[in-house]
Amino acid sequence: MARTTPHDHHENEGQPLYWRIATQLLGELRDGTVPPGERLPGERRLAQHFEVSRETVRQALEVLRHSGLVATDRRGSHATLHGRPVQSPVSLAFPVGAGTTEHGAVDRATVTWEEPPPEHAAALGLAPHRPTLVHRYESASPDGHALRTAVTSFSAVALREVEELGRYRERADGSAAAQLRRTYDWMRKAGLTLHHRDSITQVADASSVRVTRRVHDQYARPLEITDLVVDAQQDALVYEFTVPAAG
Structure with missing residues (x-):
């Protein structure tokens, strides 16, 4: 050098x-x-x-x-040069499944600071009973029929390194709306390369499918896990892709 x-x-x-x-x-x-x-x-x-x-x-x-x-x-x-703003890939909607429901659907999202589901805690490497930021998303048809629901838990790494997410801790009371659609943009701008693994399986004895998304960074550190339940019928599918960090 x-x-x-x-x-x-x-x-x-x-x-x-x-x-x-x-x-x-x-x-x-x-x-x-x-x-x-x-x-x-x-x-x-x-x-x-x-x-x-x-x-x-x-x-x-x-x-x-x-x-x-x-x-x-x-x-x-x-x-600081002038130019076209950076666009987020369509596939990076947060949470997984958001923004793809039928016309007229009503979306609601909130965040809480609480103990995540046990399987989420294990996937994120959190100690038992340790609280974290949990995001809940629901999309319903105009007549109130639930189309899809999602629960996301964030890791300590994500909250520590992504400033925008960390700010939600103080207002995560489950009452105010919390649309975190730019979550993956924030992660990329924090210098994190995002690797997604989405597993899609049919829920037993039900006309719905479950999508489990796990996201980790370039150091194999877990960032978030999401469980989405969709009112649909599909075969099992697993796919992976990597999105480079913004820097």
Whole structure:
């Protein structure tokens, strides 16, 4: 890996190495490699990417900050170039099954701070009787017939690393509406790569199916588990996919 000091210059180009890295990074910001508004990779990853030291990366970011092309807050650096906002993949609706019910359906979602179902606690690695953030979602037809219900439990990792989720602890009394549709966006912006495993099975002796979604990050740490019951009939199906982190 190349090394530099604040006064190092690239021997062949006659300009500071950090200036060349700033130019290359700006090019990647403009071509959409890092979408506008998204968090940039950390200094260590940028240093590896450009094969320079972290100090050089730090100086390059400072150049872009002075030019108003990058903004930095306590969560990291963000591209501030104008461009099309980042869109979430349709498949990442939260909770699983939300937004796919019939026209006129009524959705309701709340959050509580409580002990999760035992199978959820085990999947999330929570100690017995330890409370966590639990999200409940229900969609009903205009005549009141339940179309689908979902219960989601979040892990300690998710609440610790995803600031937007952590904020719900103080108001998780089960009374106020809590639409967490952007949950997966928040996780990605926190630097988490999301790996989903959705298992779909028919409920015994019932005209409905159960969908169990488990989500973990790039370190195999559990983030959430959701159990969804849908009024339908389908064969068993299991599929997996991975969504890279925003940074």
